Amino acid sequence: MEPITTINGKAVALPIENIDTDQVIPASYLKVTDKAGLAEGLFQAWRYLPDGSLNPDFALNRPEALGATILVAGRNFGCGSSREHAPWALQGYGFRAVVAPAFADIFRNNALKIGLLPVTIDEESYHELLSHIEEDPATMIEIDLPNQRLIMPGGRAVPFPIDGFARHCLVHGVDQLGFLQQQEDAIAAFESQHAVAVNTLQPN
Amino acid sequence: MSSPKTLFEKVWDAHVVRPESSDTPAVLYIDLHLIHEVTSPQAFSELRQRGLKVRRPDRTLGTMDHSTPTTPRNALGIIPVIDPQAINQLDQLRKNCAEFGITLFELGSLNQGIVHVIGPEQGLTQPGMTIVCGDSHTSTHGAFGALAFGIGTSEVGHVLATQCLLQYQPKTCAVRVEGQLQAGVGAKDIILALIAKYGVGGGTGHVFEYMGSAIRALSMEERMTICNMSIEGGARAGMVAPDETTFAYVAGRPYAPQGAAFDAAVARWRRLPSDEGAQFDREMTLDANHLAPMITYGTNPAMGIPIDAPVPTLADMPDAPSRQALDAALAYMGFEPGRPLLGHPIDVVFLGSCTNSRISDLRTAAALMKDRKVAAGVRVLVVPGSQRVKRQAEEEGLDAIFTAAGAEWREAGCSACLGMNDDKVPPGKYAISSSNRNFVGRQGPGARTLLASPLTAAAAAVTGCVTDPRTMIK
Structure with a gap:
């Protein structure tokens, strides 16, 4: 995974609460066995008109949003299905971070695993950010991961929480599976005394 | 004496391989990993790229459910799959399970079905277990007093390779549902009413424990309906303390312990319910007496x-x-x-x-x-x-x-x-x-x-x- 330190990018806003992962990418795109083509399905119902052409009124399709790498969205972003296809599609489209006042748990976990940065900011800063984007659709923001702060247009720094381990992994490009594999001795020791038995290979 | 614990804390504590530290999340052991065709292929690709095996095929089980047709069988008794993408996805699962030695319930075979239906039905889902699946409705299995939650495909790969997940301990929320349901009102109405009251993000960061007289009176299948939709309330998981209803449901199922092993398991399961005085981080309530459909x-x-x-x-x-x-x-x-x-x-x-x-x-x-x-x-x-x-x-x-x-x-x-x-x-x-x-x-x-x-x-x-x-x- 590519290390992430600072993300400087154009922000685009979808100021809607509870955007579920079926909206991020509908299930009809989930029939792949790799990650190819998922970006096409991103926000499908909103991004395209019924005839398949781009919906000119949708925020991501406006000319000034072209090249945006930071998505700003409402509370509880990514609720619903656990599909990792949702962060894959966002990343495939070009997003590097999602900024919201709150994230659904599974989406947040999935995003952190693939290096799509979920940035939780307070409601007041969120609304301030929305007004900046409304005034200037080419609004640039900076996300400084090592110092856990988002720099608003105008320079105000907004702190955001992220667990130390995830931050370490993202900043240094550390792979979490590799870390788990290093726990082999502890896992084997645990298994040798663990009482909960089940055997899927053979009914009892 | 140790301090009183919740059901969740007991299950969590019994599965910590390495505790959470200031720098790292806990390493949590997973007893049962259920997989299906949609959220597993990329995880198996990752394993192949890294030259890894599935650590515990005996704790992993596959079924086909999401992209499968439900059209009636043809003259040969086969369920015809027409969509080329679905065919490919099902073939991939077949190939992955064969290569890594995982039991697979094939489309149309006697044991096949929706992943959250077959786990309990086969007696694989048992009290006190940790259960995961690349599907948010894994919360269903919490009805047995298991800690069960949905994960993404990266984490499916983690469990396949190490049988463990990196997790921070979630908070707990007691969900008290007291009273008696009127005729025509059921478990689905309880959970829809609860979500209407507390919102789709109401449970974020928490594991629900459903309790109270209305929950106790429910059958296992009704409890599954409620735990299933915990995720719709934003919760990480939902649980119900195991009781006689639970033990009777599990008894005699194909993958459940049998005979003396079952009795020993029940003795362990009886210690799972939350202790008197156990503290929850939050509480929600619902009155079952006045619920309508x-x-x-x-x-x-x-x-x-x-x-x-x-x-x-x-x-x-x-x-x-x-x-x-x-x-x-x-x-x-x-x-x-x-x-x-x-x-x-x-x-x-x-x-x-x-x-x-x-x-x-x-x-x-x-x-x-x-x-x-x-x-x-x-x-x-x-x-x-x-x-x-x-x-x-x-x-x-x-x-x-x-x-x-x-x-x-x-x-x-x-x-x-x-x-x-x-x-x-x-x-x-x-x-x-x-x-x-x-x-x-x-x-x-x-x-x-x-x-x-x-x-x-x-x-x-x-x-x-x-x-x-x-x-x-x-």
Whole structure:
């Protein structure tokens, strides 16, 4: 995974609460066995008109949003299905971070695993950010991961929480599976005394 | 003496391989990993790239459910798969399970079904376990007093390779449901009412423990319905303390412990319920006595009302984002604020999904539909949750009741719950669905979903419109 330190990018806003992962990418795109083509399905119902052409009124399709790498969205972003296809599609489209006042748990976990940065900011800063984007659709923001702060247009720094381990992994490009594999001795020791038995290979 | 613990804390503590530190999350051991064709292929690719094995094939089980058709079998007794992408996805799962030595319940085989139906049915789901699956409705298995939650594909890879996950300990929330349900009101109505009260993000960061007299009185299948939709309340997982109802359900199932091993397991399981005085981080409550059948009017599962209530108006909403959400939802659904839903015509009834496709759900619906006919112009899909549920229903003659009424009796699978197989609700059409999500386009592009109990769905199948099932039961 590519290390992430600072993300400087154009922000685009979808100021809607509870955007579920079926909206991020509908299930009809989930029939792949790799990650190819998922970006096409991103926000499908909103991004395209019924005839398949781009919906000119949708925020991501406006000319000034072209090249945006930071998505700003409402509370509880990514609720619903656990599909990792949702962060894959966002990343495939070009997003590097999602900024919201709150994230659904599974989406947040999935995003952190693939290096799509979920940035939780307070409601007041969120609304301030929305007004900046409304005034200037080419609004640039900076996300400084090592110092856990988002720099608003105008320079105000907004702190955001992220667990130390995830931050370490993202900043240094550390792979979490590799870390788990290093726990082999502890896992084997645990298994040798663990009482909960089940055997899927053979009914009892 | 150690301090009193909750059910969740006991299960969590018994699975910590390495405790959380200031620098790292806990390493949590997973007892049972369920996989299906949609969220596993990329994880197996990752394993191959790294030259890794599946660490515990004996704790892993695969089934086919999401992209599978539920069309009746052909003359050869085979369920025909036509969609090339689905064929590829199913082939991939077959190949992955064979190569890594994982038991697979093949499409159409006796044990196949929706992943959250087959786990409990086979006795794989047991109290005190940690269970994960690349599917958010893994919370279903919490009905047994297991800690069960959905994960993404990266984490599926982690569990395949190491049987462990990196996790921070979630908070706990006691969900007290006291009282006695009225006739015609069931488990689905409890969970829809709870989500309507606390919102789709209400449980974020928490594990629910459902408790109280109304929960104790429920069967295992009803408890599964409630735990299933914990995720719709934003919770990481939902749990119910195991009791005699639980032990009786698990006893004798194929993968459950047998004989002396079962007795020993029950002795362990009896120690799982939350201790007297155990502290929860949060509490939610619901009065079961005054619950009515619930139905959703909008585009998330919290947009629910008692079936005889009017659709909310903008003035009922607490803030601007809720007003905006209501406005958008009603425009999509084609509903008027302040108007009742009762009597609104519907086009499709879907009876199925990991929420409500078990034998008791089919019995409830069949009892209402017996000697009645499906309303003209309404399509009714009855989709059993597993091949075993299907067989059981056929032995009881439920299939004959459904088909005599004019409903379609289908093969087992996720079906019209999620719009990724051939079963979809056409654009603009209204479906009463016993499933779990009414998101925009969830059941197919432009589909308009009203979530309700199997009983309410069955009532609508007969009348062709939104109907209070209490008026139709003896």
